[in-house]
Amino acid sequence: MSEALEEQKPDVISYARLYRLWEENNWSATGIDFSVDKEHWRSKLTDRQRESALWNYAMFLVGEEAVARTLTPVLDAAPTHAQSIFLTTQVVDEARHHVFFDRFMREVVGLGSDTESTLAAMGPHLTWGFKGVFDELDKVTEALRKKPKDRALLAQSVALYHFVVEGLLAVPGQHFIKRYVEALDILPGFSEGIRNVSRDESRHVAFGVKFLGELIKDQECRSASIELWERVLPFAIGVFVPPNMDHSYAHCFDFTLEEIYGFGLRSFETKLRRIGIDPKEIVMLNRQDTSLDYTERARQAWVLIEAGVLGTDDREPDLNEEAMEILFSGLLRAMDMDVARGLDGPIQWIFPDKDPWHVVVTDGHAEAKPGSIEDPALTLEVESSEWAKIAVGRVDPRWALLRRKLKIHGSLSAKARLPKLFV
Ligand SMILES: [Fe+2]
Ligand SMILES: [Fe+2]
Structure with missing residues (x-):
């Protein structure tokens, strides 16, 4: 009992x-x-x-x-x-x-x-x-x-x-x-x-x-x-x-x-x-795909642990393709769709050390994919390891901006929306 x-x-x-x-x-x-x-x-x-x-x-x-x-x-x-x-x-x-x-x-x-x-x-x-x-x-x-x-x-x-x-x-x-x-x-x-x-x-x-x-x-x-x-x-x-x-x-x-x-x-x-x-009220849990079973969610957590993104602070993150995918899909779940639609264009990530990624928003649906995209509304330029730390909350993006570890390109109005984009 x-x-x-x-x-x-x-x-x-x-x-x-x-x-x-x-x-x-x-x-x-x-x-x-x-x-x-x-x-x-x-x-x-x-x-x-x-x-x-x-x-x-x-x-x-x-x-x-x-x-x-x-x-x-x-x-x-x-x-x-x-x-x-x-x-x-x-x-x-x-x-x-x-x-x-x-x-x-x-x-x-x-x-x-x-x-x-x-x-x-x-x-x-x-x-x-x-x-x-x-x-x-x-x-x-x-x-x-x-x-x-x-x-x-x-x-x-x-x-x-x-x-x-x-x-x-x-x-x-x-x-x-x-x-x-x-x-x-x-x-x-x-x-x-x-x-x-x-x-x-x-x-x-x-x-x-x-x-x-x-x-x-x-x-x-x-x-x-x-x-x-x-x-x-x-x-x-x-x-x-x-x-x-x-x-x-x-x-x-x-x-x-x-x-x-x-x-x-x-x-x-x-x-x-x-x-x-609701577990989704907790940001870290909301970044996981809660529709997956617990075995798969634990496996994905381990992909991020192995990549040095979670579970330690003594290693620089080193993202493989799957770790990058998991981070971006977590990011989409944390995205404010109204703010994203208001950008009127895709968001581009440029990593000096890895291939680029981008996010496209259409009719309330957002998708993240590897590769470049034409005419982005916003472009984020950042080392992939720094990006990984920002994406899981280890580094405050404002701090990364101040230290010029994160650079943002785009119109003034698009830049102004960025802080409200990820909740
Ligand atoms: Fe106890
Ligand atoms: Fe105990």
Whole structure:
């Protein structure tokens, strides 16, 4: 029953029921027997499986420590007693999850000699995306700690904590871990613990969906949540990018990175819809073709990750043909058709390092194609890597214009329409 808890309609789940489930599902992190796991870690896992597990579980350990620490401002700010009671159980859960991962790292993997040193030993395994998401969690919850009556900050904290950190990242991560430890029949202690952690998380997410659904009835809280997701999703997409973009970190356990992205995206968007938010209201999601299935959407996201456009900031984008196509089709979805029609002509992109592209608008329909076009109303001259960063929001086009990295040619009236063209 609790497996699908977070998928249920928030208005049919009461805070009292979530509390009761917590009592019924209590477990002991110190009671788990890791003796067989120690043996499996040495003899049943390949080198790559050990590296992959370490990379993944390190992020869980640091994540659990962070969520145990950052939930108390949410608890203090909760408007009702029923919410505070549940959040108190959640603080306990997160501390217990930290103890579980800490024990595994120390007793099975052999990293660190106490809680502090084990936590510190995880540092090298944290990805760029992970650090970005958790920096933001620290900032938002610290701001809430200082202003506990600020409802918009409370909504942002839940939007980040329960929807992104738990719903988008932890739950899908745990789903795949559970699947492979069971299928390969390895690490029985860890398997038992992760099943318990996962059941707890699904209760936490169910709470978050109900809680945020209530908060965003207020328009300011709704806008603040969307603004938070806009800020954090670019980092979230980088959390599961493995070292050197090496897909064998997933393949060694018989899953694909595209699968985990598709699972996370589906789960996140389902929760948004549960609380009455259309995923298209979030620019980054709107740039994806939502008519495609989640497997294809995840595959396209990975084309952009591999091209260095998403999921990292330490590589210059290098666009292949498909990455360029995905960027342009995303751009068309973000285009204001009324403004585009008002241009009275096509838009041309000139890339000094790649073939040109253009967009033609006819009868409310826009099409992007490679190649040049006669008599463009606007011409944008820009390096393809800079263009990629602008197209996904990594660079503000006004900033690129100021630095002369983006040059625009066309009539004054056409140029004036440009800022309103892409919403
Ligand atoms: Fe947790
Ligand atoms: Fe949690």
